[in-house]
Amino acid sequence: MAKGKQDEAWEFFGELLKERREAAGLSQSELGRRVFVSGGYIGLFEQGIRKPQLDVAERLDEVLQTGGIFERTWRKLIDKSPYASYFQATADLEDIATKICEFESTAIPGLLQTPAYAEAVIHASNPLATDEYVADTVKGRIRRSAILKDATRPMYWVILHETALRIPVGGPAVMAEQLDHLVAQARARVVLIQVLPYAAGAYPQMGKPLKLMEFADAPPTAYTEAVYSGNLLDDPAVVKRAQGTYDLLRAAALSPEASLALVESAAEDYRRCARTT
Incomplete structure (x- = not known):
């Protein structure tokens, strides 16, 4: 995948971090211990492979006595991003993930959204937003899906609650197009989709999304989201528990074949509705 200005800027962040760390006479492990991350993560920050979260940038400033340079640089880079600040690090990690497992209870995941569906979702959250803002946000969301077209695309597994198929986001025509997508x-083997049906009843992670990511040379992560906030988790015990939750969801979901049949049926229902309205 081609490197953009944003990637180059984060590489500069990493080079600056390495320079200040070495000037302070600290190893990656020693610095990591002081800012509460592993030495391996410091190495990934320095290579520009991973981006620290704001609290880590602030602790780097404190430990290395930089006068706030890492916090200011972090905020400047995030302000230029098309993503919400709490999601930026997760979007960056999608680019290098070898496997992504995702659960959504009420919406189609961003990586699989069509432009019309994404626009309807954004309008619902920002009813007074300008056309320019909506267009830029849609463009950023669709750009993320480029990783699924890459030759080195991750293995992608999605579990959708049936609710996500039944909420008519954007109206029947938009939903028919989205479900066809x-x-x-799935038919192109880009993603493996399962549907958790209403009949399954209560389920783990009720009402909350969950994203698990694995990498070639880094520990796995889990991401969960709430209202205007997100949690990117890399504590091994927490990630293992999240993986167990995903296993339970997968066990309760329909088979991939039955899931696609349900998605196709829902798409046809929307098509019929669109023809009569």
Whole structure:
């Protein structure tokens, strides 16, 4: 994947971190211990592979006595990002993940959204937003899905609660197109889709999204989201528990074949509705 200005800027962040760390006479492990991350993460920050969260940038400033340079640089880079600040690090990690497992209870995941569906979701959250803002946000969201077209695309596994198929986001025509897109991506073996049906009853992680990511040379992570906030988790015990939750969701979901049949049926229902309205 081609390197953009944003990637180069984070590489500069990493080079600056390495320079200040070495000037302070600290190893990666020693610095990591003082800012409460592993030495391996410091190495990934310095290479520009991973981006620290704001609290880590602030602790780097404190430990290395930089006068706030890492916090200011972090905020400047995040302000230029098309993503919400709490999601930026997760979006960056999607680019290097070898495997992504995702659960959504009420919406189609961003990586699989069509432009019309994404626009309807953004309008619902920002009813007074300008056309320019909506267009830029949609563009950023669709750009993320480029990782699924890459030759080194991750293994992608999605579990959707049936609710996500039944909420008519954008109206029947938009939903028919969106569900057709899901089926096409699954048929092309870009994504493995399972649906957790209403009949499954209570389920783990009720009402909350969950994203698990694995990497070639770094520990796995888990990401969960709440209202205008997100948690990117890398504590091994927490990630292991999140993986167990995903296993329970997968066990309760329909098979991939039955899931696609349900998605196709829902798409046809929306098509019929669109023709009569």
